[in-house]
Amino acid sequence: MIRYILQRLAGMIVVMFLVVTIVFVIVRVTPGDPAAVMLGPDATPQDVADLRTKLGLDQPILLQYVFYFGQLLRGDLGQSIFLNMSVGSALLERAEPTFFLTLFSLAIASVIALPVGIYAAYRRGSFVDQAATTIAMLAASIPSFWLGLILMQFFAVRFNLFPVSGYGGPGSTLLDRLYHLALPAIALGLVSSALIMRFTRASMLDVLGDDYVRTARAKGLAERHVVLRHALKNALIPILTVLGLTAAVLISGAVVTETVFGLPGVGNLVVSAVLRRDYPVIQGALLVIAGIYVLINFAIDMLYLLVDPRVRY
Numbered sequence: 001m002i003r004y005i006l007q008r009l010a011g012m013i014v015v016m017f018l019v020v021t022i023v024f025v026i027v028r029v030t031p032g033d034p035a036a037v038m039l040g041p042d043a044t045p046q047d048v049a050d051l052r053t054k055l056g057l058d059q060p061i062l063l064q065y066v067f068y069f070g071q072l073l074r075g076d077l078g079q080s081i082f083l084n085m086s087v088g089s090a091l092l093e094r095a096e097p098t099f100f101l102t103l104f105s106l107a108i109a110s111v112i113a114l115p116v117g118i119y120a121a122y123r124r125g126s127f128v129d130q131a132a133t134t135i136a137m138l139a140a141s142i143p144s145f146w147l148g149l150i151l152m153q154f155f156a157v158r159f160n161l162f163p164v165s166g167y168g169g170p171g172s173t174l175l176d177r178l179y180h181l182a183l184p185a186i187a188l189g190l191v192s193s194a195l196i197m198r199f200t201r202a203s204m205l206d207v208l209g210d211d212y213v214r215t216a217r218a219k220g221l222a223e224r225h226v227v228l229r230h231a232l233k234n235a236l237i238p239i240l241t242v243l244g245l246t247a248a249v250l251i252s253g254a255v256v257t258e259t260v261f262g263l264p265g266v267g268n269l270v271v272s273a274v275l276r277r278d279y280p281v282i283q284g285a286l287l288v289i290a291g292i293y294v295l296i297n298f299a300i301d302m303l304y305l306l307v308d309p310r311v312r313y
Helices: 002-029 034-039 045-055 061-073 087-122 127-140 144-158 174-208 211-218 223-234 236-260 266-276 279-307
Strands: none
Touching (some): 034 045, 087 236, 087 266, 144 174, 211 223, 236 266, 236 279
16 A cells, blocks of 8 residues: 555656646747747847746746756745746635635536436436436536536526626625625536546446345345445446546536636636737646645545445556
């Protein structure tokens, strides 16, 4: 067990090193000059060159990489070019909307997908099963931002049931902030529920035909008890995997949805940084998201031991 954890930690370090390198190179080779963007179209070439020197952008890319990697080793994500603050502070300032949006969306997706997936597997081949599979395939093909625009048009503009955009004022309560997150969370949750439902259905189908399920039924146990306690418990490992990966995808995939609904989250920050070529913010945000991916995968592997004691590493 200890050896497995050490191997995973070593693998996580290698993955993060590759992420840092790839993101740094991609951001630097992307067309666009942050110095020219900051100074505007009326700036002279000399002004742009002077600002590039001040920002260290005139240095060779290898030297920039060594300097940036040294910053990361000290726990410093760098200084934003435009925001006049550290990248870490900028991400923490925008983390709350993204965090609650992810949790809210995952809760909606789970509430929809898990019962439907379990029931569809139990009633395999029925009208409910076919309808659920068809709707899941349709939902998986719908972009979340497009669904968000449709929800905004009907429930915010036409019926005035939810706010069009924003995250509430500075003194808003948690309930008011969740109210502002309702439409974007529904948009993300409905799209994400398709994948969770299909994995839940497939995992339940794998175990419902096993011998121990037939034995439980032969003992006269209630059908609900057989499905939820015996079958579902043994089908949880794939379901946990897809739930964890969905949470990670929601964090990174909320970029466009946050922009559509005007949420001051990490996704909106990344979009603004890309448009302004704010290299440190782009690199820091992508690095944090990649780190969350890695940590979620590691946590899921550890949860396997709690769900199924037969798992051995």
